[in-house]
Amino acid sequence: xxxxxxxxEKDYQNALNRLEEIFDAKKGTEQGDELEILSILIDxxxxxxxxxxxxxxxxxxxxRMEQMGMKxxxxxxxxxxxxxxxxxxxxxxxxxxxxxxKLNSTLHIPTDVLVQDY
Numbered sequence: 001x002x003x004x005x006x007x008x009e010k011d012y013q014n015a016l017n018r019l020e021e022i023f024d025a026k027k028g029t030e031q032g033d034e035l036e037i038l039s040i041l042i043d044x045x046x047x048x049x050x051x052x053x054x055x056x057x058x059x060x061x062x063x064r065m066e067q068m069g070m071k072x073x074x075x076x077x078x079x080x081x082x083x084x085x086x087x088x089x090x091x092x093x094x095x096x097x098x099x100x101x102k103l104n105s106t107l108h109i110p111t112d113v114l115v116q117d118y
Contacts, residue, residue, distance in 0.1 A: 001034045006045040064107045078106045
């Protein structure tokens with residue numbers, strides 16, 4: 001097992017190829033250890049070179065509603081009137097602190113996502 005740092009795109013591609021080869025390695029074996037170390041190196045390289053920004057707050061709400069099978073009327077129970085929900089989802093009304101707290105506790109959307117400007 002010869003593992004080296006991932007410094008560039010070529011190293012990254014080589015690491016991904018090797019990861020694919022040993023993907024089913026058993027934990028505690030030499031290949032299993034190599035798999036674990038490569039995963040950590042790849043994750044670090046991806047986080048540094050391909051960062052993923054925070055989602056738009058309204059898109060996060062819509063996505064979570066879809067995951068939970070919620071309709072606008074269901075969200076009205078969380079943030080208030082149905083017309084308010086329409087205004088929020090169309091970005092005509094900003095979320096209040098109270099709404100953010102309720103959305104966080106009800107839909108389990110992180111507050112740092114909900115407090116962003118949009």
